[in-house]
Amino acid sequence: MAFYPDRFFTCNCESCDLPCIRGVQCEKCNRQFCVDHRGLPSHTCDDQPLSDDAFEAKIQAEVDSLRAKIDEKALCERASELNGGVGCKIEHPPAWGKGALMGCTNYHARIRFSNDSIWLIRVPRINGSIPQSLIDYLVRSEYATLKFLETTKVPAPRVYDFGVSNDHNDVGVSYILMEQMPGRPWNGQGPHGKRFANDEDKQKLWDGLADILIELSRHTFSQIGSLIPRSSEPEVSALASERFLVLSPSGPFSTSKDYYASYMEQNMALIADGQLFPSYPVNAYLVFLYLKSQVETLVEDAQATEQFYLKHVDDKGDHLMVDDDLNIVGIIDWQMARIVPASEAFGPSLVTADMGAIYDGVSSLTVHDLALARFFRQKGEPDLANVMGGGEKIRRLFFGIDVDIPWEETLLLIRGIWAAFGIDRDMEWRDWKRDMMRKHSHDERLKGLIERFGV
Numbered sequence: 001m002a003f004y005p006d007r008f009f010t011c012n013c014e015s016c017d018l019p020c021i022r023g024v025q026c027e028k029c030n031r032q033f034c035v036d037h038r039g040l041p042s043h044t045c046d047d048q049p050l051s052d053d054a055f056e057a058k059i060q061a062e063v064d065s066l067r068a069k070i071d072e073k074a075l076c077e078r079a080s081e082l083n084g085g086v087g088c089k090i091e092h093p094p095a096w097g098k099g100a101l102m103g104c105t106n107y108h109a110r111i112r113f114s115n116d117s118i119w120l121i122r123v124p125r126i127n128g129s130i131p132q133s134l135i136d137y138l139v140r141s142e143y144a145t146l147k148f149l150e151t152t153k154v155p156a157p158r159v160y161d162f163g164v165s166n167d168h169n170d171v172g173v174s175y176i177l178m179e180q181m182p183g184r185p186w187n188g189q190g191p192h193g194k195r196f197a198n199d200e201d202k203q204k205l206w207d208g209l210a211d212i213l214i215e216l217s218r219h220t221f222s223q224i225g226s227l228i229p230r231s232s233e234p235e236v237s238a239l240a241s242e243r244f245l246v247l248s249p250s251g252p253f254s255t256s257k258d259y260y261a262s263y264m265e266q267n268m269a270l271i272a273d274g275q276l277f278p279s280y281p282v283n284a285y286l287v288f289l290y291l292k293s294q295v296e297t298l299v300e301d302a303q304a305t306e307q308f309y310l311k312h313v314d315d316k317g318d319h320l321m322v323d324d325d326l327n328i329v330g331i332i333d334w335q336m337a338r339i340v341p342a343s344e345a346f347g348p349s350l351v352t353a354d355m356g357a358i359y360d361g362v363s364s365l366t367v368h369d370l371a372l373a374r375f376f377r378q379k380g381e382p383d384l385a386n387v388m389g390g391g392e393k394i395r396r397l398f399f400g401i402d403v404d405i406p407w408e409e410t411l412l413l414i415r416g417i418w419a420a421f422g423i424d425r426d427m428e429w430r431d432w433k434r435d436m437m438r439k440h441s442h443d444e445r446l447k448g449l450i451e452r453f454g455v
Contacts, residue, residue, distance in 0.1 A: 056096045063095035066107055066123060066173070074170035079111050079119060079177060082160045088113045090121075105245070105335065110180065119160065122176040130245055132174075136164035137228075137240060137249055138335050139174045144227035144234035145310070145337045146178065153215045155321075155330045157181050162229075181330035183321035192324045201326055203371055206352070208328040209320070210375035213346055217384060220307040221339045224259045225252030227310075240336045243314050244403060246276065255306060256341045257299045260397075264292035267400075272445040280407050282449050286436045287401055287414055289443065294421055298343075298393060309345035312337055317351045346387045348395045358399060361415030361425060363392050396420040 072090045079088050091110040093101045101108035102125070111119040124135045139162055146159035157178040163169030186205065190197040197205070226249070227234040238249035239259075247266050253259040267288045270276040277284035312319055313336040321330035352368035369388060376385035397420075401413045411429060419425040423432075437455070440446055 059102075060095045062125070063092075063102065063107065066126065067092060067109075069172050070109075070121075070123070070175075071170060071172045074172070075121060075175075076111070078161065078171065079113075079121075082177065083113055083117070083119075086113045086115050086117070088119075103333070106333075111177070118180045120157075120178055120180050121171075122178060123173050132165060134241060134245070134248065136166060136174055137238075139164055139176060140228050141226045141237075141240045141337070142335045143176055144229045145334045146176075147229065148219075148227055148234045148310070149334070152219060154212055155181075155328065156334065157330065157332060181321045181332055183323050183329040185318040185332070186320040186322045186326070186328075187318050191326055197326070199367065202368060204326045205320070205322070205328065206368065206372045207375050208326075209351070210372055210379060210381075212328065212331065214376070214379060214381055214384065216310055217342075217346065217381070220309060222306075222308070223252040223254055224256070224308050224339055224341070226336075226338045236339055239338050240313075242336065242398065245336075246270065246403070252339075255299075257295055259341070260295045260298050261292060264288050264295070268292070268445065272449060276403060277401075280410070281453055282446070282455065283407070283410075283433065284401060285446060285449055286433060286440075287417065289440055289446070290436060291397060291417070294393075297421070298397070306341075308339045308341060310337060311340045311345040315349050315351045320351070342384075342387055343390065344394045344398075346384050347390060348388065348392050350395070350399070353395060353399075358416060359409065359412060361412035361419070363396060363416045363419035363425070365389065365392060392420045 070090075075090060076088050080086060088111050091112055093099050093109065095102065101110075101120075105125055107123045107125055108120050109123075111121060113119075124139065143159055143162040146156055149156040150158060157180075159176060159178045161177040162175065163171050164174045169175075184193065188196055190201045221236055223236045225236040225238055226240040228237040236252050239247075239251045239253075240249060241247050242263075247263075247270075250262050250266060251259065253262065267276065268285060271281050271285045271288065274281065312331060312334060314333055319331055319333045320328050321332060323329050348365060348369045352366055352372055354362075354366045354368075357364070357366070369392075373385045373388035376382070376388060396417045399413070401410050401417075414429075415425040418427070418432075437446070
């Protein structure tokens with residue numbers, strides 16, 4: 001895919017109603033996607049460009065196939081049973097366009113009860129590249145996370161039930177039943193959904209987000225991982241996958257060092273197996289090899305007490321539900337949430353990032369990072385303020401290098417990683433690469449990659 005850094009266009013994904021500022025365009029079908037939706041599972045290319053009608057027909061066919069798997073009678077019976085016997089009906093929104101409730105990884109339909117209460121059924125979209133076992137683990141983990149959040153002051157959806165496909169549940173698909181949250185997803189708009197949000201608008205958002213993060217800081221865990229259901233209360237188990245749904249569950253971990261090392265190791269193993277970055281495997285492997293060598297610096301930034309905290313992983317901004325005045329009324333999409341060190345849970349994240357700078361390889365704290373840090377300090381949380389103002393290493397680490405963009409653009413991301421970790425971002429790639437290959441000439445997987453693909 002080609003990347004267009006300074007171009008307004010209408011994103012051809014389900015959840016965007018506004019022109020997007022940054023995005024990608026598929027070179028085969030010429031459809032455009034904003035940065036956050038370029039991995040849209042339904043986007044498959046034929047040799048010839050797809051017309052809008054043909055593309056939307058693909059989406060409709062996917063939704064029709066998914067809906068055919070849902071036993072609506074069993075679903076209504078289960079929902080009614082959980083809601084005191086109140087009758088209900090299923091309302092399926094449009095598959096595409098205005099009123100659609102389908103995101104990149106999940107389809108939603110409304111369950112409307114006769115007493116006017118409304119729930120949602122959340123169903124993972126079927127993608128052949130994602131194992132069903134991982135999909136079901138994500139369902140279990142999200143349910144457990146939402147159950148935990150019910151014990152906090154974090155405004156998250158109440159959750160009522162879940163089912164996974166390999167348990168042969170009567171509904172017929174993996175699903176979660178949850179309440180429908182009020183408000184609208186924040187997608188960069190100002191009050192009342194008009195115009196792009198200015199810095200003053202965002203100040204209000206950061207003020208509310210600071211309160212929520214402070215609440216999460218009140219709840220500590222002794223292990224790194226993701227929550228899963230247990231009979232009495234959720235417990236920490238293996239990590240759910242990351243944003244790109246590449247990694248398999250791993251852990252739990254008792255130390256930050258083991259956690260970060262495992263993250264690098266999983267990526268390196270997938271690169272060595274040819275599953276990640278097939279266009280430039282040696283280069284990608286060297287980047288993760290470098291990051292693995294920096295684990296000690298990451299651990300230095302983590303809390304010495306090794307206490308851990310819940311983090312929303314896919315925190316791009318549209319996870320925040322806001323009212324017309326930009327008050328945060330809910331946080332949704334906890335699918336890949338994990339328990340992590342404080343430097344990750346409360347440090348610079350995607351919601352306060354400058355995505356232009358991310359893709360241009362410029363590493364620095366943004367005005368929004370600093371604003372959130374200021375709110376922490378004003379609210380009597382200097383430790384959280386110090387974490388937020390402590391640098392961009394973790395944000396750069398987990399944004400990483402994108403699996404779907406050409407090498408020239410990937411190199412800019414690498415330069416951003418370099419800058420965050422104290423390397424001159426303008427140094428010559430060939431010099432850095434040569435030095436890394438010399439330092440790690442004993443690495444057997446690196447040797448194997450060079451033998452198969454060359455330098």
